[in-house]
Amino acid sequence: MEQQPSTIRKYLKKIALWAIAAYLLAGVILYFLQDKLLFHPEVLPVNYQYKFDVPFQEMLIPVNKKVKLSAVLFKAENARGMVLYFHGNTANINRYAKYMPDFTRNGYEVLIMDYREFGKSTGRLTEEALYEDALLMYKVARTRFAPHQIVIYGKSLGTGIATELASVRDCRRLILETPYYSIHDVAAEAAPIYPYSLMLDFKLPTYEYLPKVTAPVVIFHGTDDETVPYASGEKLKTFFKPGDTLFTIKGGEHNNLGDYPFYHQKLDSILQL
Template identity: 50%
Template sequence: MKNKQKLFKRVKLFIVCYCLVGTALFYLQDKLLFRPTALPPNSTFHFTQPFTEANISLDAATKFNIVQFTPGKPYDSARGVVLYFHGNKENVNHYQQYASAFTRNNYEVWMPDYPGYGKSTGTFSEAVLYEEALQVYKLARTKYRPDQIVVYGKSLGSGIAAQLASIRDCRELVLETPYYSFTSLVRLVAFIYPVSLLSHYKIPTNQYLEKVTAPVTIFHGTRDWTIPYFHAKRLKASLKPTDEFITIDGGGHNNLFSYDRVQKKIDTLLSR
């Protein structure tokens, strides 16, 4: 009898803990998954390369702030634009270091901040992320043809970039450290929960890639502990025969731009 009572108490404790953790995951997932740093609307960016800012107002509460890095001299006009959708950390201040890889090839680089990141405002949601990407693309189309627009996504931004390229024409889609889907990524750490029901975000990158007609290039490192290499490798099944999945041996989640192979490949993509 005592053994049965002990077992019952343990099962009861497990169920209580399971429910408490599951409830926390449901209500606190945004704080666990995303690490934005907001900035005052009148704050000033200090970058070493030329840039301008643009704002897109979706509604009274939602404004998308875009930092537009330009090639500068000796170029009179850019060959095209890279729409760069960044990861889940901080804001454009954290990602501006990567702009020079594109501006040196005579491309503008437009980096929008998501709602709650930098100077962007509004409610953060999957639908809003897609709408922001579409609005940034529409703004780019007022200046550039589709064959002059490169869509680039890093980490969190990879799914957003893939969704945009699945509904709009572009010159190239480039994904850095992408995930198979947001749901399956979360399932890696919360596998005992019904993640598909608990998660506010689905972002099925694999499904979007199947609809992309533009050339696709993916970079992923074998020592990426944030989005594991084996997880991203599943995306190969969604690629066209002419697309590329480039493995960076020893590459991590945030250091791929330090590899010559990545730099040279980006140079090649932008020059062809």
């Protein structure tokens, strides 16, 4: 009987060691697989031909001798401005083309690019590259329109990129669909047992950029978002200035806000301002 406490302690110690080992192993796996968990690109062959119902022009924008960005300009009759559209973390331009009529019917051309390693874009994907390429897209927009005619729009992953761009360049308005406070904030919601701020290569700290945006800001977010929790986007209200707005879509999920008439009503009214 005297040996029983010692046996129990050894057993508990063994369990603790296994638990620590499992925690560390899972952390290592998360660290090395983080890019695959965050990004889900679909690569397209160089000779791939886009086919869209909306009039468009394909563009290949050189960054340097080795890197080129694949982009598409969706056209509108008598365009009053341009939307710079930064898409989510999945697939390529093909996935997001269905949203372009929301803007073209309101008199806006839309310029959308594929991030490096997405679609026909080349080069290595890094956070710095995302920001640099966004600036390049803005430069292209400025050859056609003045800053007060340019709307910057970010969807999901693209919201951090869009906000960073709007923090350093003038625009008519910044519109964010299902935005996040930061990438590590979203990761912490899913599994709050790791120090993601130290682990993640991609930070995309939207909360750092939003206070520097002088243009009016509009956020759309659904309460049932299964990918970017509503709470993560709602925290951005802390940095709102007078005139900024959060439109809450009750029951809205991450990829279905376009199914709600409320979203279209508000988006149309904003684009007509």
